[in-house]
Structures are given as C-alpha cells and as structure tokens.
Amino acid sequence: MLELAILGLLKERSMHGYQLSKQLTETLGGFWRVSYGSLYPTLRRLEKRGAVEKVFSDDVGRRKNVYRITEDGESLFQELLQEAGQESWEDNRFRVRLAFFKYLKPDTRIRLLERRRAYLEDRLMKIQASLDKTKKQIDTYTLSLMTHGEDATRNDIAWLDGLIATERRQVVTDGNGGKPKRRKAIRRKEPTA
C-alpha cells in the first residue's frame, strides 16, 4: 500500500524520503500515519525491485537520497492501483487509490468505485445482521457504536454514488474513452448531506 502511495507521489516529481513523508502526512494526514519505520524500508525495497532509482544531483547530493520513478515503477504503479485483491477495498487502501484516480481510465475508475461500493454494502449487511441477532441483549454503547457505524456507512455509499454518477455522466458526455482534457468539477456537498 505504501508502495503505491510512494510511486504515485514520485510520478509527479522526484523526492527524497523526508519530502515524501511530509507530502503523505499532509494529503492523507488526517487518516494515515506514515512512519519512518515503514517509509525508508519501503523505499529501499522499491529500489531493489528497480521501481525507483537514486538521483545523483551535484548541488544537493550531500545528505539527501532523492528518488526517481523508473519505467518498471510506472507499470508497477498501474498494477498496484488496479489490484483486485479482497483486502484492497478497506478504508485506507481505497483512500490512497482514490487519491491517484486521475491516472486511470474512466471505465476503470467506475469499476473500482463499484467494487468499493459493494464492499460497503457488505459491511452494511454485516452490521444489520449483528443488530438483528443480538438485539435487546446488547449494551447501550455497543448499540450506539453499531448504529452510528451503520449511518456512517450509508453516508459513504451515498457519496460513492455521487462519484459514480458524475463519472458516468462524463463517459456519456465526451464519448472518447481516452484521457479527457477538461472535466467538470465533481458535484459535492449534496451526497454527504
């Protein structure tokens, strides 16, 4: 997962570990904690794999390891981004994926959004099943926890539906399946209200 995030950021511009850490905790900071204990090992893992390489710059070569993404890295990025594994739809994983959605074709985007939606629907059913089964013998706090979880999940699904609808509208509007030049802003605030 970290590999995907790192490659995605390096696609925009080459950076060293510390910069990556700053950038990551800034964009996903509210939800994700990227520790050095995972960042630096992951960087070296990616380098060993040939997905990134060190940049040798004359002026700032002092104590910084600036990494650049390679061709192999680009294809690894695409592979990770579209990965269909079962666990890939958990909250944080999906958030990271969404942050790099611009690198995907519209129909792939829709596919991923719907996969996430199915995951959330499944969660919803599990919550409701638990509520049904253990109803009336459950304590107040657990009940509140589950009910709130139900609401929050529904909100998430509604938000996803908004994203999917917007995506479909675009596919219809500009018929070319390629990379769109300009796109309308995503309608927000409504789905989460």
Add this chain to the structure above:
Amino acid sequence: MLELAILGLLKERSMHGYQLSKQLTETLGGFWRVSYGSLYPTLRRLEKRGAVEKVFSDDVGRRKNVYRITEDGESLFQELLQEAGQESWEDNRFRVRLAFFKYLKPDTRIRLLERRRAYLEDRLMKIQASLDKTKKQIDTYTLSLMTHGEDATRNDIAWLDGLIATERRQVVTDGNGGKPKRRKAIRRKEPTA
C-alpha cells in the same frame, strides 16, 4: 489492542479461540478483521503474562483450549481500557474501547469521550489546513476525498457530542458515582442525522 478485546470478551464468559474469533468479527466485524494469525499468538502471550489461563473441563477437554480471565487479567483490562497513549484514539482502537464502556465509571467515560473528540478536532484542523494550502492546484478526486473526510469527521464529532451530553445528564440525574442500576436509552439517530 487485541489483548483488550480478548480480555473484555473473556470477562463475560470463558471461551476458546474460535469462539472469540466469531464474537469479535460479529460485533466489530464491519470494521475489523481479526485474523487467526494475530488471535492465537495474542492468546498465548496473554497466558504467558498470566492474564488468562486454560480451563480444564472434563466433557469438552478434547480439542478445545478454553481460556478464563484471571485477577491479573482483570487489572490489565482496566489498565488497557483507560490507557492514555497518543495512538489510542485512532478509529478502531476507540471503537474497541467504546464496546467495553460499561465497565468504566461515568466520569472516566466522559474523559475518554472528550479525548476522542479532541483527536477528531485535530484531524479536522489538519484536513482544513491541507485544503487551504493546496487549494486550487489539487485534483478533483483528492478534493472530493478530503471534503468527504471533513464531513464524515464532523458527523463523528456530532455523534460524540450526543454521547457526552447523555453521559453528563446521567451524572447529574443520579448523583452516586457508582455503578448505575438502570439507565435511559441513549438518544440516537439525532446526532448522526
């Protein structure tokens, strides 16, 4: 974290690993995946620490390792439940804590709820700071992600406020700081609407 969850369940009744797994994925199932790869090692860890012990039952002693919580386990449970560590307020950790709130005194409950609230307020500020800083040069998907995250966090805070308010009302109503006999149902649906 798993230790807390296991001890909490064993407080209610003695169980073996498989039953714990069922129970855990049922209550927190929508949000947490408890794998055997962490469950069984944790059980043995707890046993080594003396927090739980095997129950030797004649009839079902065949192939089941039934565990019972010990006195040491009870105090470890209380310790873990009230733990003030920085990372203890992350989403899943808090959910587990809340599931065992009934074992806490009312004022301790309020303290924990307010700690969680502060954590979410902090997240909210981080999100807003990111939105301000990188505004207008951020892609549509990341923007939507952050805005939705903002909304969801606000919802969570509102829900927490409801819980806190209910808790305070009870403290005032029945003046005794001890364990309450019967309590009003927590007003829900409103805070999350």
Add this chain to the structure above:
DNA sequence: ACTGGTATATATCGACACGATATATAGGCT
C-alpha cells in the same frame, strides 16, 4: 456404508507497518 461439503478448531509462515528512538546536520535566534 461411503462420499463430500461445511463448520469447528488450532497453528504457523513471511511480509509489512508501527511506534520509538538514535544520530547527524543546517539554520536561526539570543
């Protein structure tokens, strides 16, 4: 009685992420 499927039950593996901590250097302030 045989077979197959599902639920029960425990265990372990490698990979990865986490939190904490150590170690430097650079730059700024007083």
Add this chain to the structure above:
DNA sequence: AGCCTATATATCGTGTCGATATATACCAGT
C-alpha cells in the same frame, strides 16, 4: 557560544495481516 527547531536517514522490537496447513465433527445425499 549556547540552544532550539527543522531537516534527513536509519534501525529495532513488536504486533498484525493474509494465506495456508491440518485436523476433527457432523450432516446430507446416494
């Protein structure tokens, strides 16, 4: 000179994850 904060990389131990292996129990269909 002394001190603080930001920059920058590295590593350690521990915990969790997903996958997988391996049994046994029980019930259904044939």
